[in-house]
Every structure is written in C-alpha cells, then in structure tokens.
Amino acid sequence: MIEIRWNENGLVPAIVQDARSGAVLMLAYMNAEALRLTWETGEVYFWSRSRKELWHKGATSGNVQRVREVLIDCDADTILLKVDPAGPACHTGETSCFYRTLNDE
Amino acid sequence: MIEIRWNENGLVPAIVQDARSGAVLMLAYMNAEALRLTWETGEVYFWSRSRKELWHKGATSGNVQRVREVLIDCDADTILLKVDPAGPACHTGETSCFYRTLNDE
Numbered sequence: 001m002i003e004i005r006w007n008e009n010g011l012v013p014a015i016v017q018d019a020r021s022g023a024v025l026m027l028a029y030m031n032a033e034a035l036r037l038t039w040e041t042g043e044v045y046f047w048s049r050s051r052k053e054l055w056h057k058g059a060t061s062g063n064v065q066r067v068r069e070v071l072i073d074c075d076a077d078t079i080l081l082k083v084d085p086a087g088p089a090c091h092t093g094e095t096s097c098f099y100r101t102l103n104d105e
Numbered sequence: 106m107i108e109i110r111w112n113e114n115g116l117v118p119a120i121v122q123d124a125r126s127g128a129v130l131m132l133a134y135m136n137a138e139a140l141r142l143t144w145e146t147g148e149v150y151f152w153s154r155s156r157k158e159l160w161h162k163g164a165t166s167g168n169v170q171r172v173r174e175v176l177i178d179c180d181a182d183t184i185l186l187k188v189d190p191a192g193p194a195c196h197t198g199e200t201s202c203f204y205r206t207l208n209d210e
Contacts, residue, residue, distance in 0.1 A: 001208055013118055015129060022127030024120055027183040039207075072209075073202040074195050078132040080203045090179050097178040098185040102144075103106055104177075 005077040006032070011047060012079055016089065019068040019082040025089035026097040028055075030079065042067050044081060063087035110182040111137070116152060117184055121194065124173040124187040130194035131202040133160075135184065147172050149186060168192035 006012055011029040018025055028046040030038070034054055037045040044065040048055040058064035065083035072079055090097040109117055116134040123130055133151040135143070139159055142150040149170040153160040163169030170188035177184055195202040 002205060013132060015120055015132065017129055024122055024129065024185055026178065027118060027120065070207040071203040072205055072207050073131065074197055074199070074204070075202075078202075079207070080129055092179055094179070097180075097183075098176040099179070100107060100177055102175040102177050102184070 002072050002076055004035070004072065004079075005075065007077070011049075012077060014044075014046065014079040014081055016044065016065060016081045016083055016085075019084055023096050024098055025065075025083075025085060025095070028057075035079070038067060038081070039070065044083060058086060061087065061091075063089070065089070107177050107181055109137075109140070109177065109184075110180065112182070116154070117182060119149075119151065119184040119186055121149065121170060121186050121188055121190075124189055128201050129203055130170075130188075130190060130200070133162075140184070143172060143186070144175065149188060163191060166192065166196075168194070170194070 004012055010031050013027055014030045015027050016025045031047040034045040034047045044057040046055045063086050065085050067083055069082040088095050111117055115136050118132055119135045120132050121130045136152040139150040139152050149162040151160045169191045172188055174187040193200050
C-alpha cells in the first residue's frame with residue numbers, strides 16, 4: 001500500500017469519476033476510517049466535514065457508488081475513485097455536482 | 106459569477122480534466138489571484154502550498170494547460186477545469202498524476 005499524506009485535519013480529498021462515462025461526479029474528503037471502509041466494502045465512504053461523521057455515500061438515497069479502482073496521485077495527497085454510480089451523485093438530482101460554470105447566475 | 110467558498114486558508118481545490126480524453130490529470134489549489142489569472146489568460150494558474158507562490162502550470166516545462174471550461178460544484182467549494190494540455194501534467198512525465206493504484210508498491 002502507498003502511504004497517504006493526510007492533511008492537517010487527517011483528511012485527503014477524493015475525486016469521484018464515473019468509470020464508464022469519464023464524468024467527474026464530485027469531490028469529498030476521506031479520513032483513514034472512510035478509506036478503510038471503502039476499500040473493504042467496495043462502496044464509497046467519506047468523512048462529512050459539516051456533520052463530523054462517517055458518510056456512506058448513497059446510504060439514504062440509494063445512489064451508492066461501487067468502486068472499480070482506487071488511484072493515488074504522484075505526491076500521495078489526493079485520491080481518485082473510479083466508480084459505477086447507482087444514480088445521480090448530486091443531492092440536487094444532477095448526475096454530477098459540477099453542473100454549473102463559474103460565470104452562471 | 107458564482108461566489109466561491111474558499112477554505113480556511115483562502116484556497117479552493119481545482120481538479121484538472123483533459124477536455125478531450127476525459128482523463129483526470131491532477132488536483133491543485135487556487136487562491137483568488139490564481140483563479141483571476143486563469144480566467145483572464147485562459148491558462149491554468151495555481152497557488153503552490155509548498156513554495157507559497159503563484160504557479161503558472163507549465164511555465165518552465167512548456168506543458169501549459171489551455172482552459173476550455175471552468176465548472177464549480179453544487180456547494181461552490183471545488184473547481185473543475187476542463188483543459189487542453191500541451192503535454193504531460195505530471196512532473197514524472199506521466200500524462201496524469203494519478204498513474205498508481207493505492208495498492209502499488
């Protein structure tokens with residue numbers, strides 16, 4: 001296993017990408033426990049910074065994300081998850097959380 | 106313009122994706138000045154957290170990243186840049202910084 005460089009809060013950003021379409025779906029944060037659960041169960045877990053608790057993505061909505069591949073970048077401080085999503089990634093119902101351009105509104 | 110939610114250090118993570126291939130190339134951080142320069146010049150700038158200075162991606166290597174689209178996520182705390190890269194994103198020479206799986210080594 002590659003040793004992860006956790007940030008000052010013990011977290012690492014994790015990018016979620018649709019393994020099939022290549023769409024970038026969302027970015028959230030993992031602590032060591034979220035990464036362990038993701039690795040062991042094959043479904044994505046994060047650490048919710050607002051709620052300060054583990055967050056099993058899709059546990060309530062049903063839109064879980066099945067993990068195909070866990071990649072890490074050259075300096076080991078960012079994770080890229082390639083997943084098969086069971087439904088939209090975004091709480092708004094959009095497929096991806098990145099549905100707006102910066103100059104919208 | 107959508108108002109960005111900068112983190113406690115005045116930064117926002119920016120995911121860089123190849124506009125053509127869909128490959129996720131890298132993740133780095135922007136401050137307001139890096140975002141302004143990216144927006145105005147059409148080439149990607151970051152804030153280097155290690156060197157504590159603005160970083161024009163590719164300025165020395167020639168591997169600049171031309172911006173096609175600047176997207177922002179639903180809670181406005183992550184940026185997704187779709188780019189045309191002039192060469193490899195990674196300092197190792199790999200196309201993407203995400204060239205390893207977590208269980209490598």
